[in-house]
Amino acid sequence: MRIGVIGIGVIGTRHMSNLIAHEDVSIVAVCGNQEEKTAEIAREYGAEPYTDYKLLFERSRLDAVFICTPPGLRKGPIAEAAARGVACFIEKPPAKSMEEAEAISAIIEESGIIHSVGFMYRYTGAASKAKELIAAEGGVVPIVRSVHVCGAGLVEATTPRWLYNKTLSGGPLFDQAIHLIDAARYITGQGARRATGLHAFGGNVQRPKSEEYTVEENFVVNLAYESGMVHTHTHSWGIAESQAKIQLLGRDYRLLVDLTRLGSRLHGTYKGEQISLHYADENMYAEEAAVFLQAVRTGEQAFIRSSYADAAQSLALVIKANESVDSGRSVTL
CATH class of the missing domain: 3.30.360.10 (Dihydrodipicolinate Reductase; domain 2)
Structure with missing residues (x-):
């Protein structure tokens, strides 16, 4: 299973450490907003580094993506994943506003992708x-x-x-x-x-x-x-x-x-x-x-x-x- 991770702060890296415990999982792409840190984490997990999530989706073949961005930066990555049929794990809170949440709900419902929100x-x-x-x-x-x-x-x-x-x-x-x-x-x-x-x-x-x-x-x-x-x-x-x-x-x-x-x-x-x-x-x-x-x-x-x-x-x-x-x-x- 090929996994991408968008947002590689505390929560994103916590998920990565748990994901690699699964023998059938490979973290193949990571995306962060700091080029040097992103490259370092990518090397640790044998993944490709990106600072633009759109490029991550364009260049990576993914089965699922973990979206661990701040809440106001969720809609774009979810829309890109949904357009490709990529399953989404979405950290909480699910959006910054109800208007954004309603838009994301519509995207998910229309695409029918497997999805989960991180209420652990x-x-x-x-x-x-x-x-x-x-x-x-x-x-x-x-x-x-x-x-x-x-x-x-x-x-x-x-x-x-x-x-x-x-x-x-x-x-x-x-x-x-x-x-x-x-x-x-x-x-x-x-x-x-x-x-x-x-x-x-x-x-x-x-x-x-x-x-x-x-x-x-x-x-x-x-x-x-x-x-x-x-x-x-x-x-x-x-x-x-x-x-x-x-x-x-x-x-x-x-x-x-x-x-x-x-x-x-x-x-x-x-x-x-x-x-x-x-x-x-x-x-x-x-x-x-x-x-x-x-x-x-x-x-x-x-x-x-x-x-x-x-x-x-x-x-x-x-x-x-x-x-x-x-x-x-x-x-x-």
């Missing part, structure tokens, strides 16, 4: 088991609470500086919170089919806004769904000790999905029984790539847990959450 938490053991248990209860969770905190906004952090520009990055909601909101949607299934409203608040305590730091560092997002399910998400870039967790509260269960590190955990009670599971050997990034490769080999999109159309629904929620913060108003969906 959907491929963890804890999320999968929680989804199974919730489905057995009808899929509607009364209360969902999630939290994702880290030190990305602290002065000593090594965070890429462009992420601190809300216009470029969308801030913590767009970059990280989308993962927890998406994972909660995945786990609860039918209960999260249609969101009806949200209200979000943002603030800065440890690090005030400045010319180089235009994001809110702390958020609370409240979501309401047509099923009656309500979800509260708390997010911060100002907490040194990282955690990423989803709590599911129902009449007969209290489940905590801990996604803080590689090797997810599921704790709590379910119908009077204690649950304590640790998926110590999992690698969610390797798993999502492996499932995508399986779908490409077989031509079966059904293997994929995060289609573009579904991913766009999670995107819409964080876009509206940012709008709510900026306007100071609740949003009806």
